[in-house]
Amino acid sequence: MADREKQAGAVLTIDLGAIRANYRFLRSQLAGASCGAAVKADAYGLGAIHVAKALAAEGCDHFFVAHLDEGIALRPHLPASADIFVLHGPLPDTELEFVEHRLIPVLNSASQVAGWRQAARIAARRLPAVVQVDTGMSRLGLSRQEVENWLYDPDFLRGIDLCYLMTHLACAERQDHPMNAAQLEAFQALRKKLPQCRTSFANSSGIFLGQKYHGDLVRPGAALYGIAPVQGASNPMQSVVTLKARVIQTRVIDRGDCVGYGGTYRAAGRRRIATIATGYADGWLRSFSGRGFAHVDGVPVPVVGNVSMDTLALDVTDVSADRVHAGAYVDLISASQPVDDVAALAGTIGYEILTSLGARYHRDYVDTQTPRAAQRQPSTEFSI
Structure with a gap:
């Protein structure tokens, strides 16, 4: 037993092979869409650097984080060709840090779009971005009025290379929830007005709603880490x-x-x-x-x-x-x-259990899909 493991009060084992297998399974559910990965919140508490490297080895080249500092920390550990999207977009006066670290913002408001236009002027080149629109969750994304202003303003995205038009499902884990169809209808209506846009729609649960929810890029998170994607159904994901x-x-x-x-x-x-x-x-x-x-x-x-x-x-x-x-x-x-059973006992969801797992655990990274001699990866990097 390693000294660190002997000293620790508990051991958290993270199976990178299971994460890779879950990614392959989710990708197999798609027909034409690319499969990204949400590694925000330190890959749901499991170590973003370790997880992102494992997923990059599986061919994943679209990664989603929440905060700018998460993206900055992750950038050196991924291939230069990998895209890192920052879901919260740029806070005021941080736009040039995105440019410096080759991070792609998700623009959630007209003010963020304006700030990114200014950054493109300063950089003297077109800058990539995702634009998120609100289709009913009322959390992030351009409002209905901001979208209308966009459609009537030919300079709204001047200097901006629009990678994807994005929205987020609020109730996808409940497949029969009427909000799923309502959000799809709202998103499709907007998409018809912007036929040149590629789209990013489905999260983990959204993948299982069917192809019409996939768009061009899906961005699973919880299912990668073994959390059941569909409420009330058996869990097809491997435990991690x-x-x-x-x-x-x-x-x-x-x-x-x-x-x-x-x-x-x-x-x-x-x-x-x-x-x-x-x-x-x-x-x-x-x-x-x-x-x-x-x-x-x-x-x-x-x-x-x-x-x-x-x-x-x-x-x-x-x-x-x-x-x-x-x-x-x-x-x-x-x-x-498993995690979902633990969450049910605590009266919460698997997301909260994983993201709450503490820093005092000894973390043991293994890969059950490689020969045993090559399994263990020492935890020498700090999580982000």
Whole structure:
């Protein structure tokens, strides 16, 4: 066992081979569209540099981040030919940093378009950009009025090379939700007025709505990382992460004894309790208090009492004592309890679980699709 792993309270294993397999599967669902990848939020908490390199090796050359600094950090680790799109667009006075680092902004408002026009004048050349339009989510993108102004203003995109017209689906994971069809209709109506534009429409879930939602470039995120893309359907994606945490100590408590802050758990009888070196500072949410589970050899062991900042307590009475002792591991995310099941226990979604996974874990990058001798990649780079 490596020193860093021995020192850490928990080990997060990230299977880059599973991410690559998920990318290939998503790409196989397309007919004519290109498949990009959302690696924003540090690739949903899993390490954008590692993930983006693995996806680039699969032929992905369109990457989406949220913030400018994410794009700047990622740029040196991708081929020069790869496009990095920044979903939030340029904040005021940051446009020339986009130019310097060869980043492509997603322009979400008339003011961002104006700033990018000015940057093109300063650079004395046409600059690439994506223009996002709002089709009903009311979050980012040109409003209906801004779109109308664009259509009547021949100089609106002067100096701008329009790569894609983009919008974002609000309810795609629910395939029967009426908003999907309403957004498609709104987007298609605009597309007819701009026939020269390539389009980017589908996210992970949108891919499974069918070809009419794909456009020219899809941009999956969550499905790459093993999260189920369609609500209520079986998950076709491979699991990507496992998380195992170490036992600090065990104790036996008697009837009436309390566990944890607030005394919210009181033993109904003699119980064996294990204290685990993971808490809400590590992304194991406080909402797991009294409702979550870990697993030991596939056997569920319940969380008892409130999750603390650095620890949680498990009732391991039903597990052999020789399997749960100081230094032993319990499984928090595993084949017995994948990310979506963990999220359901916490009353949230898989996105929040992944993006909350903390910095204190030892991260072990493996690739289950390569020969074992070449599997492990030491985590020597800082995540972005």
